[in-house]
Amino acid sequence: MSLRQSMAGLHTWGGLLPSWLLFVIFFAGSIACFDKELERWMRPAVHEPAGHSLSLDQVRDILLAKAPDAHAIWIRPPSEREPFFWAGYEPADESEFVRLALDPATGEVMPETVGGLFFFTLHYDLNAGMIGMYIVAIAAMFMLVALISGIIIHRRIFKDFFTLRPDANGQRAWLDAHNLFGVVGLPFHLLIAYTGLAIFVVFYMPAAIQQAYKGNAEEFFRDVMGAYEREDVKRPAPPAASLDALVAEAHRHWGGNETGWLSVHHPGDEAAVVDIRRYNRSQIVDFQWTLSFDAASGELLHEQKPYSAGYASYAWLTNLHMAQFGGQIVRALYLLLGLMGCAMLVSGLQVWLRKREARGGYGIGLVRALNGAVVGGLPVASLALLYGNRLIPADMAARGSAETWVFVGAWLLVAVWAVLRRNSGKVARDVLLALAVLALGLPLLNALVTPQGSLLTTLGRGDWDLAGIDLVLLFSGVVCALAARRLSLPQVEKAPRRRRLVEESA
Amino acid sequence: MSKAKTSTRWDLTARVLAAILGGYAAAYAATAFLSVYLPLMRSDRVVFASLACFVVYTFAIIYAFAARSALRVWLVLAGATALMALAAYLPSDFGVRP
Numbered sequence: 090m091s092l093r094q095s096m097a098g099l100h101t102w103g104g105l106l107p108s109w110l111l112f113v114i115f116f117a118g119s120i121a122c123f124d125k126e127l128e129r130w131m132r133p134a135v136h137e138p139a140g141h142s143l144s145l146d147q148v149r150d151i152l153l154a155k156a157p158d159a160h161a162i163w164i165r166p167p168s169e170r171e172p173f174f175w176a177g178y179e180p181a182d183e184s185e186f187v188r189l190a191l192d193p194a195t196g197e198v199m200p201e202t203v204g205g206l207f208f209f210t211l212h213y214d215l216n217a218g219m220i221g222m223y224i225v226a227i228a229a230m231f232m233l234v235a236l237i238s239g240i241i242i243h244r245r246i247f248k249d250f251f252t253l254r255p256d257a258n259g260q261r262a263w264l265d266a267h268n269l270f271g272v273v274g275l276p277f278h279l280l281i282a283y284t285g286l287a288i289f290v291v292f293y294m295p296a297a298i299q300q301a302y303k304g305n306a307e308e309f310f311r312d313v314m315g316a317y318e319r320e321d322v323k324r325p326a327p328p329a330a331s332l333d334a335l336v337a338e339a340h341r342h343w344g345g346n347e348t349g350w351l352s353v354h355h356p357g358d359e360a361a362v363v364d365i366r367r368y369n370r371s372q373i374v375d376f377q378w379t380l381s382f383d384a385a386s387g388e389l390l391h392e393q394k395p396y397s398a399g400y401a402s403y404a405w406l407t408n409l410h411m412a413q414f415g416g417q418i419v420r421a422l423y424l425l426l427g428l429m430g431c432a433m434l435v436s437g438l439q440v441w442l443r444k445r446e447a448r449g450g451y452g453i454g455l456v457r458a459l460n461g462a463v464v465g466g467l468p469v470a471s472l473a474l475l476y477g478n479r480l481i482p483a484d485m486a487a488r489g490s491a492e493t494w495v496f497v498g499a500w501l502l503v504a505v506w507a508v509l510r511r512n513s514g515k516v517a518r519d520v521l522l523a524l525a526v527l528a529l530g531l532p533l534l535n536a537l538v539t540p541q542g543s544l545l546t547t548l549g550r551g552d553w554d555l556a557g558i559d560l561v562l563l564f565s566g567v568v569c570a571l572a573a574r575r576l577s578l579p580q581v582e583k584a585p586r587r588r589r590l591v592e593e594s595a
Numbered sequence: 596m597s598k599a600k601t602s603t604r605w606d607l608t609a610r611v612l613a614a615i616l617g618g619y620a621a622a623y624a625a626t627a628f629l630s631v632y633l634p635l636m637r638s639d640r641v642v643f644a645s646l647a648c649f650v651v652y653t654f655a656i657i658y659a660f661a662a663r664s665a666l667r668v669w670l671v672l673a674g675a676t677a678l679m680a681l682a683a684y685l686p687s688d689f690g691v692r693p
Contacts, residue, residue: 092661095660095661096657096660096661098660099657099660230649230652230653230656233649233653234653234656234657237653237654237657238657238660241657283649286649287646287649290645290646290648290649291645293648294622294623294626294645294648296623296624296626296627296630296644296645296648297626297627297629297630297640297641297642297644297645298630298641298645299627300626300627300630300631300683300684300690301630301631301637301640301641301690301691302637302641302691303691309638309641312637312638313638313642397636397638397639398635398639399635399636399638399639399640399641399642399643400638400639400642402642402643402646403642403646406646
């Protein structure tokens, strides 16, 4: 077997097996580029700009009233993309961290929602914790291997890039599409797969810490992050210094930058420490420059030292993946490139199918069923989640789980139906039709249920973050409707157009 | 060009196992090796060695399917792993230098 033959087999099967899993990861990751905007869209309480905002000291008091003996509390002040407080605490019994989203004007806990965070978590661990994280890593390794083997089998990358044969037989047209999306997205896909793996590298590859730190990961993180810690002395503290004053102090120290999250360790103890982190979106490496203050006297105890070359490289790579730098234009590009990755996967699956439909083979029904269930099911489920967000009563207990059930239920419905109808040849059209109806209906529902966040209102305010979501939904709905219409036209064999292009020399 | 050989089920299974397990072992040994011998400070050795592991793993997998025979894959991966692991684990205190 020649190298190209063996790589073709590896690319075909090593590409097919993780395709559906990768589709879920790509799709969720693309949407997660705008997770903070979605988060706000899903929280009608912060659709209108708040007139005023609570001070940090008030938020601290709210947290300490909820958990007087917390080990630690943390606060994320409002930002442009998330105009509300994220706050939380670590309970005294060391159970799970508690996370709250607080209305910036009143300090009330806002109605529960899974928010845009749902897609972010789906992207990196499928909402399945550690196990999911490893499954995603395995998919990413498959992706790297598929990319490298794809490059090896692709003899004429440059020439093929300009080859599109939409009127050719199915397999060849899909192959051209697969190559086009694959080649245009190649640098991005390599970057994304590699940096995605790099983020959790200490979980996936412990060899270096085993060797150089004798397995002591904490010591390694102390070396690179330089966090300051102080044991509690179990003596009640004098009244604490004002957090707002400390943040102003930190701004003077940094030269005026946006505040990231701040935390208070052992609040109410004599040894309480306030950590304040910088959040700098203007650079890819967002060095947090953590300042640690004594919570009582406000004295600066410790300042984080700049990252070493190694950790700065790691931060640079991982932040290239996270797309939190460079504003909305970078995120929009990542979203488009991510969707291009989805298109590459779908067209690759079609190549596999068309080839075997033409010459027969095993597994055709299974692949068709999975295509309908996953490629069709996830987008429908995502839209259903947004419907759930608007329709589930705000005061319902465990509202987040209810939203998740809407998502899961919609996905299961589509999956069952796609499996049953796998050989009808109509699944794609019907899914597109459902997507068109759902996507076009959402802005309408939004206007009916939450008038302060309706498209006309947000456009009038110049609130592009919220308006953008509705506009993208309308646009997607129209695209899906047109695609569905095209698929429902009677498929006649078109007479081949006269070739104006010179035939490729073989 | 190698002789066109019909790849048997055993050959394929051996390659798949070599790719997944042998590839990870080689990546593990290479990471350990680099974390000891890179001429950098300790935390930087750990970061750069760890970041390199995915390159080693990916190319080990590619090699597992490109090589002439499954036996050759196993010999090469096992050999490389053994050499790098020995080099990494023999000098016990060299790796923890600052």
